[in-house]
Amino acid sequence: MASPYLKQYLMTAGPTPLPPAVSQVMAEPMLYHRAPAFIDVYARVLGGLKNVFETENEVLVFASSGSGAMESAAANLVRPGEPVLVASCGKFGERWAELCEAYHGDTVHWKTEWGRRVDPAELDRVLADNGAVETVFTTLSETSTGVVNDVKELAEVAHRHGALLAIDAVSALGAVPVRQDEWGIDVVVGGSQKALMSPPGLGFASANRSALEHAAASSGRRYYFDWGRTVRRQLADPPDTAFTPAVGLIRALDVALGLIADEGLEQVFERHRLLGRATREAVKALELDLLGGEDEKANVVTAIRLPESIDGAEVPKLMRDRFGVTIAGGQGKLAGKIARIAHCGYFGAFDIVVTMSAFEMALRELGHEVELGAGAGAAQRVFLEAGVPVLAG
Numbered sequence: 446m447a448s449p450y451l452k453q454y455l456m457t458a459g460p461t462p463l464p465p466a467v468s469q470v471m472a473e474p475m476l477y478h479r480a481p482a483f484i485d486v487y488a489r490v491l492g493g494l495k496n497v498f499e500t501e502n503e504v505l506v507f508a509s510s511g512s513g514a515m516e517s518a519a520a521n522l523v524r525p526g527e528p529v530l531v532a533s534c535g536k537f538g539e540r541w542a543e544l545c546e547a548y549h550g551d552t553v554h555w556k557t558e559w560g561r562r563v564d565p566a567e568l569d570r571v572l573a574d575n576g577a578v579e580t581v582f583t584t585l586s587e588t589s590t591g592v593v594n595d596v597k598e599l600a601e602v603a604h605r606h607g608a609l610l611a612i613d614a615v616s617a618l619g620a621v622p623v624r625q626d627e628w629g630i631d632v633v634v635g636g637s638q639k640a641l642m643s644p645p646g647l648g649f650a651s652a653n654r655s656a657l658e659h660a661a662a663s664s665g666r667r668y669y670f671d672w673g674r675t676v677r678r679q680l681a682d683p684p685d686t687a688f689t690p691a692v693g694l695i696r697a698l699d700v701a702l703g704l705i706a707d708e709g710l711e712q713v714f715e716r717h718r719l720l721g722r723a724t725r726e727a728v729k730a731l732e733l734d735l736l737g738g739e740d741e742k743a744n745v746v747t748a749i750r751l752p753e754s755i756d757g758a759e760v761p762k763l764m765r766d767r768f769g770v771t772i773a774g775g776q777g778k779l780a781g782k783i784a785r786i787a788h789c790g791y792f793g794a795f796d797i798v799v800t801m802s803a804f805e806m807a808l809r810e811l812g813h814e815v816e817l818g819a820g821a822g823a824a825q826r827v828f829l830e831a832g833v834p835v836l837a838g
């Protein structure tokens with residue numbers, strides 16, 4: 446059990462650390478959601494979300510975790526008995542298959558090995574073999590493995606086969622580009638508690654005209670998550686909500702979106718690229734392998750294969766309880782085999798340096814010989830050469 450006085454560093458891919466200004470706004474008095482003071486905030490948030498999703502679509506806001514936003518996609522897109530395809534490459538991709546089955550889709554679950562990207566050419570073949578698929582569901586940033594898929598190419602392939610593409614961008618939004626309109630992605634879902642630097646509890650779905658029409662053509666089997674009603678209420682002037690919104694969380698998100706805008710979205714992506722690169726260099730300096738190899742797109746979470754000679758499940762526990770640094774271990778079939786260091790959201794250079802120091806100490810304590818400082822030093826060198834990223838907060 447960790448001492449309550451141990452200084453804490455949260456290095457997980459959600460919930461992520463909150464900038465102080467985001468935490469502070471939640472201590473303010475509650476607002477009535479139909480009062481002008483809240484409606485102003487809400488309108489600003491709806492606009493700010495469009496910037497992050499890079500879309501002209503109305504981004505629908507639900508009081509749910511990211512999985513709720515995923516469920517909204519299944520509830521609106523999956524028609525009982527009609528064919529849908531899930532292209533998964535990790536734990537969160539599997540969730541799409543569970544959701545499609547829960548909504549009685551005729552679900553083909555095509556699995557890519559964990560740690561590899563979904564291959565567009567293979568998707569092309571799979572779709573050719575499974576004619577008339579209505580929607581393809583996949584993941585942009587697969588948080589369980591660190592892989593970031595090329596969803597632009599996957600959208601092109603899906604459209605060639607007459608299917609819509611719905612992507613889970615829960616851990617991607619605000620960390621890596623999600624250019625929904627430019628890339629022609631029909632549906633993007635997200636959540637508040639990762640790179641959007643807000644507490645857990647908000648789910649988002651951005652659906653284009655084709656996806657909304659597909660949803661409207663098959664009503665029923667949904668209530669809270671009905672996209673049609675949510676779009677109508679959000680597009681009212683002033684914007685409205687069908688149900689009581691999560692007022693405190695929306696205020697927090699308002700501040701966080703303001704910080705992202707202040708830093709500049711492209712600069713935010715650049716910072717994540719640098720954090721990812723520094724972390725990968727640190728891992729290489731420790732002579733450990735990256736799950737999925739060295740991948741310059743994998744800038745949300747770095748997944749490290751742990752030495753087989755140690756009990757891998759102990760690494761995150763020791764780092765948390767002895768050193769105050771919380772990282773994540775592996776999920777599902779990767780439990781005990783990998784460590785996942787997140788750098789999505791309110792993270793800077795020294796979060797990586799501190800985390801690598803604690804990681805080295807944990808490996809040493811568990812009996813794997815590493816040179817203390819080797820990984821942290823490699824990260825420091827990246828930051829010295831490229832500059833320490835400055836982030837709003």
Ligand SMILES: Cc1ncc(COP(=O)(O)O)c(C=O)c1O
Binds near residue numbers: 584588
């Ligand atoms: C890629 C991805 N999809 C979906 C989810 C599920 O989101 P939530 O836990 O907010 O329901 C997560 C959360 O870790 C995620 O990383």
